[in-house]
Amino acid sequence: MGRKGLKAPVRCAVVGYGAAHIFGRAHGRWIDATPDLEWAAVCDRDPERLDAAKEEFPQLETYESVTDMLSRADIDLISIVTPHFTHAPISIECMKAGRHVICDKAMCLSVAEADAMIDAAEKNDVMLAIFHARRHDGNFRAIKEAVHSGQIGDVFHIELTAGGYGRPRDWWYSKKALGGGAFYYWGPHAIDWVLDLVRERIKGVTGFYHKRVWHDIDQEDQVRAIMLFENGCVADVSHSHIAAIGKPLWRILGTKGAILDTGSGGNKGYQEQIAGPSGGSFQMVQIGDDGRKSVDVPYKESDWLTYYMEIADHLLRDGPVPVTGEDGRRTIAVFEAAEKSSKTGKTEAVAYE
Ligand SMILES: NC(=O)c1ccc[n+]([C@@H]2O[C@H](COP(=O)([O-])OP(=O)(O)OC[C@H]3O[C@@H](n4cnc5c(N)ncnc54)[C@H](O)[C@@H]3O)[C@@H](O)[C@H]2O)c1
Numbered sequence: 001m002g003r004k005g006l007k008a009p010v011r012c013a014v015v016g017y018g019a020a021h022i023f024g025r026a027h028g029r030w031i032d033a034t035p036d037l038e039w040a041a042v043c044d045r046d047p048e049r050l051d052a053a054k055e056e057f058p059q060l061e062t063y064e065s066v067t068d069m070l071s072r073a074d075i076d077l078i079s080i081v082t083p084h085f086t087h088a089p090i091s092i093e094c095m096k097a098g099r100h101v102i103c104d105k106a107m108c109l110s111v112a113e114a115d116a117m118i119d120a121a122e123k124n125d126v127m128l129a130i131f132h133a134r135r136h137d138g139n140f141r142a143i144k145e146a147v148h149s150g151q152i153g154d155v156f157h158i159e160l161t162a163g164g165y166g167r168p169r170d171w172w173y174s175k176k177a178l179g180g181g182a183f184y185y186w187g188p189h190a191i192d193w194v195l196d197l198v199r200e201r202i203k204g205v206t207g208f209y210h211k212r213v214w215h216d217i218d219q220e221d222q223v224r225a226i227m228l229f230e231n232g233c234v235a236d237v238s239h240s241h242i243a244a245i246g247k248p249l250w251r252i253l254g255t256k257g258a259i260l261d262t263g264s265g266g267n268k269g270y271q272e273q274i275a276g277p278s279g280g281s282f283q284m285v286q287i288g289d290d291g292r293k294s295v296d297v298p299y300k301e302s303d304w305l306t307y308y309m310e311i312a313d314h315l316l317r318d319g320p321v322p323v324t325g326e327d328g329r330r331t332i333a334v335f336e337a338a339e340k341s342s343k344t345g346k347t348e349a350v351a352y353e
Contacts, residue, residue, distance in 0.1 A: 002316040003100070003127060008036035010315055011074055015066055015090060016081035016104075017042050017049040020171070023104070024049075026271045027079045027131075028057065033274045036316055037077070043069045048108045066090055070097040077315065079131070080104060083172045084180050088113035090209045091128065095120040100127040100315060101247050105188035107328035111336055111351045114329035121325055123275040127314060129321050130328030132192040133307040135340040138278050139266025140193055143250060143259060146284060146297060147197055153256030155198065156233050160190050161247040162263075163222070163240035167214050174217045182209075182220040182239055183335045191225070192323070200229040202330075204347040207338030225338035228347070245276035250282070257286040266299055276302035 012031045017024035024042065031039040041061040042053045050062040063069035070093065078094045079102040088108040091101045100120070107130045108114050121128035134140065147155055163186075172180040186299060210222040224238035249263030265279025280295040306322075314352030330350070337348040 002318065003314070004098075004125065006076060006315050008072065008312075008316055009038035010036060010076050010312065011038050011040040012077040012079065013041035013043060013063075013069060013075045014039070014071075014079045014081055014303065015043045015072060015094075016083075017053045018081070019049065019052070021271055023271060024053070024079075024081045025056070027081055027104075028053075028060075029274060030305055030308045031079070033305055034312050035331060036312040038310060041073050041075055044144050046183055046249045053228065059145075066093055070094065070099065076100060077102065077311070083178055084109060084184055085172070085178045088117055092120045095124045095126050095128065098124060098126060100129075102129045102131055102311065103328070104131040105192075105328070105331075106184040106335075107325070107332055108186070109184075109332075111329060112334050114325065114332050118325040127311075127321055128325040129311060129314075130323045130325060131307070132188065132323045132327065132331075133304050134189045134270075135196055135323070136302055136304045136306055137267040137270070138276060138302040139250075139261055139263055139280070139282060140196075141300040141303070142297055143252070143261060143282065144197060145300070146259060147252065147254070151256075151284065151286065152252065152254030152258055154231075155252055155254045157245070157251075157253040158194060158233070159195070159251040160194060160235065160236040160237045160249065161239075162186050162190070162249060163238070163243050164246060165240075165242055165244045168217060168219060168241055170217070174219050175225070176218045176220075180220065180335070181223065181339070182241065183223045183225070183338065186239050187223070187225075187237070187335065191334050192241070192327070194227065194235045194237060195327070195330060195334075198229050198231075198233050198235060200231045202334070202350045203228045203230050204336055204349055205337035205341055206239050206347045207340070207342040209342035210242065223338065223342075225334055227334065235317065256288070257284060259284050267302055270302065270304070274305050276304070278343075325340065
């Protein structure tokens with residue numbers, strides 16, 4: 001079967017071969033490691049980045065504009081790895097041209113843009129998938145297994161914290177209109193992890209945004225979203241550029257135990273490797289009839305390739321889309337509610353479809 005009669009190998013392009021994380025190359029490597037997918041083209045408006053791609057992967061066709069690539073290249077799947085403000089327009093242009101799209105995080109800058117992207121996928125009968133592949137980080141996989149198998153009882157409290165003290169660098173990310181703000185860098189991973197862990201509807205979000213130190217740039221210095229779920233669970237996610245003392249990455253409390261994870265090594269080899277070895281462990285405390293027991297639970301392997309394997313399964317064998325446009329939209333809706341709440345001082349509802 002497959003979508004629109006697609007046959008293997010599905011020819012793929014990557015848009016955005018940026019120098020900051022060389023994440024276009026990471027996508028290309030995952031594509032090439034996936035049976036049934038073939039990395040055929042790369043597009044970047046910066047010719048130097050195309051030269052860099054061509055030097056390492058001489059077989060690639062190169063294009064300086066998406067419009068040009070869409071008119072000339074024989075490709076079916078396009079991975080978009082460009083700055084956030086370009087995600088919606090480039091995705092929509094590709095989908096209107098009948099191409100399937102994987103859009104890296106953050107999906108876009110607003111719920112309105114997310115709606116337009118989902119609409120374009122439906123109208124043009126193409127796949128829209130959002131690249132929340134850090135669901136496959138080894139620490140998150142191990143935490144998810146422990147939580148979903150009930151090892152700490154019912155989870156009622158989650159803290160997820162990252163950042164430190166330092167001025168964000170000058171580039172598109174630190175310009176709010178282009179990057180989206182301080183939540184849009186690491187935040188999409190964090191909110192997606194929480195939503196993958198707590199499969200409940202969000203009742204409301206309370207946000208606290210601080211602008212205290214780095215006044216020469218317009219993104220926030222610290223952002224925090226406290227999410228209340230319908231089952232009573234509360235998740236408190238924050239990212240900071242002004243936190244002079246940090247906290248462990250994860251602290252999760254359940255009715256029969258707790259998890260504490262520093263996160264170090266949970267994504268060992270990310271961006272460089274197809275999959276990463278287990279890089280550490282987290283502490284799990286369980287309260288039982290015989291008292292309190294503390295164990296170190298090893299992280300799992302980081303099986304990042306699974307994301308692209310599932311994309312191939314969807315395109316060729318009608319499997320489910322690993323992370324849908326609607327999933328990505330929910331993360332953006334949480335950011336929007338948190339920012340609104342930081343201004344109104346009230347708990348705000350999350351836009352559901
Ligand atoms: N999923 C992850 O873990 C992860 C990791 C790193 C980066 N990213 C995401 O990758 C995306 C890019 O980030 P980056 O760090 O590589 O940024 P970057 O600035 O290094 O690279 C962006 C590239 O896109 C190109 N570009 C911009 N507009 C374009 C257009 N209209 N057409 C073609 N090319 C265009 C630029 O020339 C540049 O080479 C962002 O969405 C970022 O969040 C995701």
